[in-house]
Amino acid sequence: MGKTALITGASRGIGKAVALRLAKDGYDIAVNYNSNTGKAEQTAEEIRAQGVKASIYKADTSNIDEVKAMFKDIRKEFGGLDVLVNNAGVVDDAYLLMINQQSLEKSLAINIQGYINCAQQAALRMAGAGKGVIINVSSVSSVIAVEGQTVYSATKGAVNSMTATMAKELAPRGIRVNAVAPGFIGTDMLKSIPEDLATKYIESIPMKKFGSAEDVANVVASLCSDEFAYMTGQVLVLDGGLSL
Ligand code: NAP
Numbered sequence: 324m325g326k327t328a329l330i331t332g333a334s335r336g337i338g339k340a341v342a343l344r345l346a347k348d349g350y351d352i353a354v355n356y357n358s359n360t361g362k363a364e365q366t367a368e369e370i371r372a373q374g375v376k377a378s379i380y381k382a383d384t385s386n387i388d389e390v391k392a393m394f395k396d397i398r399k400e401f402g403g404l405d406v407l408v409n410n411a412g413v414v415d416d417a418y419l420l421m422i423n424q425q426s427l428e429k430s431l432a433i434n435i436q437g438y439i440n441c442a443q444q445a446a447l448r449m450a451g452a453g454k455g456v457i458i459n460v461s462s463v464s465s466v467i468a469v470e471g472q473t474v475y476s477a478t479k480g481a482v483n484s485m486t487a488t489m490a491k492e493l494a495p496r497g498i499r500v501n502a503v504a505p506g507f508i509g510t511d512m513l514k515s516i517p518e519d520l521a522t523k524y525i526e527s528i529p530m531k532k533f534g535s536a537e538d539v540a541n542v543v544a545s546l547c548s549d550e551f552a553y554m555t556g557q558v559l560v561l562d563g564g565l566s567l
Pocket residue numbers: 331332333334335336337338355356357358359360362382383384385410411412413414433437460461462463504505506507508509510511512513
């Protein structure tokens with residue numbers, strides 16, 4: 324296929340599932356991660372087993388110098404970049420009165436600045452080629468109120484609005500930008516929720532189950548494909564009906 328996709332936060336969870344799914348579609352994959360080298364290498368090995376290229380890149384997406392170095396390395400290894408999936412994110416739930424400054428700053432830095440850092444570097448390269456796709460992983464928490472998620476929902480609301488603005492700016496350069504907003508998805512991130520709360524959440528989902536990382540990966544892969552060639556600036560919610 325000769326196309327390359329960078330997925331941030333692809334050592335685990337949704338990012339890993341997206342990386343494997345895009346590999347199945349024939350993309351060579353750049354696997355970004357922050358700390359978990361063993362799991363990132365495992366993702367890369369599973370990708371290579373599908374017959375495409377994969378390399379791992381350790382970079383904190385909130386650190387612009389590390390992001391620039393990663394894009395430079397990706398260019399050396401793969402040449403062009405066709406797809407960026409901005410996925411690396413953190414959640415640290417706390418009621419408004421309990422939010423601490425350190426956690427607030429970390430969430431803003433990774434969930435907002437990190438997405439902008441990577442989109443900027445990707446757009447620089449994609450604009451030269453006159454084509455490209457950026458997918459931002461948002462959350463259903465951007466459109467419904469979940470107690471304890473003042474910070475997280477603010478960051479994901481920002482992801483939705485930056486998606487629209489990026490899409491408008493980059494459309495003339497042949498770059499499409501869309502977002503997916505998953506509901507509750509069974510990854511490590513969800514494990515931080517106490518069991519009684521998880522049961523309460525499942526009760527509130529019309530489909531009565533959490534989604535899987537693969538459910539999200541399938542939607543991301545569709546948005547990357549030419550089937551969606553005329554769609555940009557949109558947020559697709561996949562949440563088992565939670566937000567209805
Ligand atoms: P996860 O299982 O906790 O995995 C997080 C991934 O992000 C890991 O690969 C981690 O790398 C990476 N990461 C964290 N901080 C990073 C940083 N500063 N720089 C680079 N990589 C970083 O999370 P997930 O559930 O798959 O969530 C992925 C995305 O989906 C997030 O944006 C999240 O907000 C969104 N989302 C998740 C759910 C859900 O229910 N799970 C629902 C809606 C939206 P290391 O392994 O190296 O730490």
